[in-house]
Amino acid sequence: xxxPRIDRSLLPLSxxxxxxxxxxxxxxxxxxxxxxxxxxxxxxLRVTSELRVPERSFVGTIRPRIESDxxxxxxxxxxxxxxxxxxxxxxxxxxxxLDETDLGLQIDQSGAELSAAKVAxxxxxxxxxxxxxxxxxxxxxASVVDRQRATTEEVRSRTLRLERGLxxxxxxxxxxxxxxxxxxxxxxxxxxxxxxxSPGQAAIRVAYTAEREAVVAIPEALVTLVRTGxxxxxxxxxxxxxxxxxxRELAPAADAMTRTYLARFSLPGADDAVKLGMxxxxxxxxxxxxxxxxxxxxxxxxxxxxxxxxxxxxxGRLTLRSVHVTGYDAQNAxxxxxxxxxxxxxxxxxxxxxxxxxxxxxxxxxx
Numbered sequence: 001x002x003x004p005r006i007d008r009s010l011l012p013l014s015x016x017x018x019x020x021x022x023x024x025x026x027x028x029x030x031x032x033x034x035x036x037x038x039x040x041x042x043x044x045l046r047v048t049s050e051l052r053v054p055e056r057s058f059v060g061t062i063r064p065r066i067e068s069d070x071x072x073x074x075x076x077x078x079x080x081x082x083x084x085x086x087x088x089x090x091x092x093x094x095x096x097x098l099d100e101t102d103l104g105l106q107i108d109q110s111g112a113e114l115s116a117a118k119v120a121x122x123x124x125x126x127x128x129x130x131x132x133x134x135x136x137x138x139x140x141x142a143s144v145v146d147r148q149r150a151t152t153e154e155v156r157s158r159t160l161r162l163e164r165g166l167x168x169x170x171x172x173x174x175x176x177x178x179x180x181x182x183x184x185x186x187x188x189x190x191x192x193x194x195x196x197x198s199p200g201q202a203a204i205r206v207a208y209t210a211e212r213e214a215v216v217a218i219p220e221a222l223v224t225l226v227r228t229g230x231x232x233x234x235x236x237x238x239x240x241x242x243x244x245x246x247x248r249e250l251a252p253a254a255d256a257m258t259r260t261y262l263a264r265f266s267l268p269g270a271d272d273a274v275k276l277g278m279x280x281x282x283x284x285x286x287x288x289x290x291x292x293x294x295x296x297x298x299x300x301x302x303x304x305x306x307x308x309x310x311x312x313x314x315x316g317r318l319t320l321r322s323v324h325v326t327g328y329d330a331q332n333a334x335x336x337x338x339x340x341x342x343x344x345x346x347x348x349x350x351x352x353x354x355x356x357x358x359x360x361x362x363x364x365x366x367x
Contacts, residue, residue, distance in 0.1 A: 039316045039360035040353075044344040047293040052327075052334060055285040056225070060216030060233070062278040064207035065248075065266065067187065071203045072098060073175040078195045083204065085189055089180040095204045096191060098176035107173055110166040117159040124152040184208040185276065212270050214245060216282045217260035226250060229284045231265055236279045243267050243274065245282065293339050294332040300325070301350040309339070310346040316358040318346075 076098035083095050131148045134140040188205035191197060214233045218226050231245040245265035254261055265282060267274060300307050301320075311319045323338030339345070344361070346353065353359070 039358040041362040042312065042349065042353075042359045043347045043363075044312055044361050045295060045299070045347050047295060047335075047339055047341070047343050047345055049291045049293055049341055051286050052292045055283055056222060057281050057283045058216045058218065060214040060265075060280045060282045062212055062235075062274055062276055062280055063215045063264075064184070064209065064276055065211035065213050065264075067205065067207040068181070069188075069190075069202035069205050070095060070178055070180070071199070071201050072096075072178055072197055073199055074098070074103070074172050075198050076100075076102070076176060076196070078191050078193050078197060078203075081189065081191060081193055081204075083186050083189070085186050087186045089184055089186060089206060091180060091182045093180045095178045095180060095186075095206075097178070098197075100173060100176045103169070103173040103176055107166070107169045110162065110169045114159065114162040114166050117155065117162045121152075121155045121159045124148075124155040128152045178203060180206055182208050183210060187276075207276055209276070212267050212274055212276065213248060214265045214267065214280045214282050216263055216265070216280075217255070217258060218250075218263045219260055220254060222284065223250070223261055225284050225286070226261075226263055229286050231285075232283050233265060233267060234281045234283070235274065236281065238273060241273070242283075243269050292326060292334040292336055294329075295335060295339075295345050296331060296347050297328070297333055299345050299347050299350055300333055307333070310350055310353050311339075312344040312346060312359060312361060316360055318353055318355050318357060318359060320355060 079097045079099045081096045083089060083093070089095070128148045128151075131140055131145050135142065135145045184206040186204060187207045189203075190205070191201075191203045197203060226247060227250070231247065232242045233245045234242045245267055247263060248266040249264040251262040263282075295309060299309050301310070302308065303320075306322055307325050308320050308322045311321045313319055321338055321343075323335045325333050326336045327334045346359075
C-alpha cells in the first residue's frame with residue numbers, strides 16, 4: 001500500500017488560513033472585550049435660561065426734548081446779534097436787539113398825550129364841581145349838569161386809555177431786546193444785523209439742555225415691545241455706560257417711506273457726557289417676560305411619548321429627558337420645562353443614540 005504525497009508548496013497557505021480562522025473564532029467568542037471601549041463622539045450644547053423675546057438694539061440720536069425758535073414780538077431793524085451757533089446761553093441771556101429809535105418816539109408820544117389828557121381831566125372835574133354848586137342854588141338847569149358830567153367821564157376814560165397806551169409802548173420797547181427763556185445751546189441763527197424783521201419771525205433757535213432724549217425709528221413688529229418693555233441707552237463715545245430710558249412719545253402712524261415708528265425715550269439720569277447730536281444705541285428688552293431654553297431642532301427626538309432630548313451625564317452616560325416645547329423659531333425649539341440650567345444637550349444625531357451607549361464630547365465632528 002502506497003503513502004499519499006503532500007505538496008510542500010501549499011503548506012504556507014494552509015498555515016495562514018488556519019491562523020485566520022483561529023483569530024476569527026477568538027473575536028467571535030469575546031476576544032473584543034479585552035480591547036478598551038471608545039465612546040461615540042457627540043456635539044453638545046450647554047443650555048441657559050433666557051428671555052423668550054431677546055433684546056433688540058437700534059441706532060438713535062440724542063436730541064433735545066424742547067427746541068424753540070425765538071422771535072421779536074415787534075417789528076423793527078436788527079441792531080445787534082449777540083450769539084452764534086454753538087454758543088451756550090443761560091436764562092436771561094440777550095440774544096439780539098432791535099433799533100429802539102422809533103420805539104422811543106412812541107413812548108414820548110404816548111406820554112405827551114397822557115399829560116394833556118390829565119390836564120383836561122382836572123379842568124373837567126373842576127367844571128363839574130362848579131356846575132353842581134350852581135345847580136343846588138338853582139342857577140343851572142339839570143341838562144347842563146348832565147352834559148358836564150358826561151364830558152368829565154369821557155375825559156376820564158380817555159386818560160385811562162392813554163395810560164394803557166403808554167404801558168404798551170413801554171412794553172414794545174422792552175420787546176426790542178430778545179432774551180433766552182432757559183439754559184440751552186444755540187442751534188441756528190436766522191437773522192443778521194440790518195435785517196428788518198416782522199413780529200413772530202424766527203430769529204434764533206435754541207435747544208434746551210435741561211431735558212435730553214434718544215430718538216429712534218422702531219419697526220412695526222416691535223411696537224408692542226416698545227410699549228411694554230424695558231429700555232436702556234448707551235453712547236458710542238462711551239460704550240461702557242448705559243442710561244435708563246423711559247418711553248415718552250411713540251408716533252401714532254408709521255413713516256410713509258421707512259414704515260417705522262418714531263419713538264422718543266427720555267433720559268432722566270443723563271449727565272454732561274450726553275451731548276446733543278451724539279449717536280446712541282437704544283436696547284429694548286422685556287421687563288418681566290417668559291424665560292425659555294433654546295436647543296437646536298436637530299436635538300429633539302420623539303419616541304412616542306412626546307419631545308425629548310439626550311442629556312450627557314458624568315462619565316459619558318446618556319439620559320433621555322422629556323421636555324415641554326412652547327414654540328419654535330427659525331433654527332431652535334423653545335423649551336420651558338424639563339431642563340435645568342447648564343444641562344449638556346446632544347445637538348446632532350439624537351435618533352442614532354441609545355441609553356446603553358457611552359459617548360464622549362468633542363468640539364467638532366469630521367466626516
